[in-house]
Amino acid sequence: MSDHITLVGNVVGDPEERATRGGDPIAAFRLAVSERRFDRERGQWIDGHTNYYAVSVFGELGRNALESLHKGERVIVAGRPRLREWETDAKRGVSADVTADAIGHDLRWGVSTFRRSAKAGATGAAHPDEPAARETPNGAEAWNVPGDTPADPRASADGIPDAAGERGATPLVEVAADATPF
Incomplete structure (x- = not known):
C-alpha cells in the first residue's frame, strides 16, 4: 500500500519531455505549493513557506500534461509521494518527488476547456x-x-x-x- 497526496500549486516551468529506458514519454515539472493565510490583525493576506515538488507524469497522462500545462498555471496534482536523498560534492539534501496519478487545472483561478485526446485506432x-x-x-x-x-x-x-x-x-x-x- 502506498501513500497518496493531493497538492494544489503553481507550475514553476513548462513541463519537460523525458523518456523511460523503454522510450515511453515522461512529463516532468516542478510544482510550488505555498501556504497563504489571512492575517486579521493586519487585514491582509500573508504568504507562508513554499514547498517545491518534482512531479513525474507517465504514459497518456504525461502526453496530455505536456500539451496542457504551462509555466505559472495553478493545478491540482494527486499522486504518490517519495522522499529522495541526494548528494553532490558540495552538499546533500532531500527532495520531495511525486508520481502523478491525476492532474487538472484549478478552476478557482481560471477557465479550462476539456478536449478528449485522440488515440489512433x-x-x-x-x-x-x-x-x-x-x-x-x-x-x-x-x-x-x-x-x-x-x-x-x-x-x-x-x-x-x-x-x-x-x-x-x-x-x-x-x-x-x-x-x-x-
Missing part, C-alpha cells in the same frame, strides 16, 4: 476504470451513460427512459450528439 475505453465509448448513429464517439446503453431494456427508442422505465419517454434535457454528458 482506439474504439474502447482509454483507461480500464473508464466506461467504454460507443459509436453513435452519425459515427461520432460518445460515452456510455448509465441507463443509456442498447442492452438496457428500459431504454426508450431515443435512449432515455421515463421514471417508470417506459419506452418513448420525452427527454428532460436534450444533449447534442457531440457533447460529453457529465
Whole structure:
C-alpha cells in the first residue's frame, strides 16, 4: 500500500519531455505549493513557506500534461509521494518527488476547456476504470451513460427512459450528439 497526496500549486516551468529506458514519454515539472493565510490583525493576506515538488507524469497522462500545462498555471496534482536523498560534492539534501496519478487545472483561478485526446485506432475505453465509448448513429464517439446503453431494456427508442422505465419517454434535457454528458 502506498501513500497518496493531493497538492494544489503553481507550475514553476513548462513541463519537460523525458523518456523511460523503454522510450515511453515522461512529463516532468516542478510544482510550488505555498501556504497563504489571512492575517486579521493586519487585514491582509500573508504568504507562508513554499514547498517545491518534482512531479513525474507517465504514459497518456504525461502526453496530455505536456500539451496542457504551462509555466505559472495553478493545478491540482494527486499522486504518490517519495522522499529522495541526494548528494553532490558540495552538499546533500532531500527532495520531495511525486508520481502523478491525476492532474487538472484549478478552476478557482481560471477557465479550462476539456478536449478528449485522440488515440489512433482506439474504439474502447482509454483507461480500464473508464466506461467504454460507443459509436453513435452519425459515427461520432460518445460515452456510455448509465441507463443509456442498447442492452438496457428500459431504454426508450431515443435512449432515455421515463421514471417508470417506459419506452418513448420525452427527454428532460436534450444533449447534442457531440457533447460529453457529465
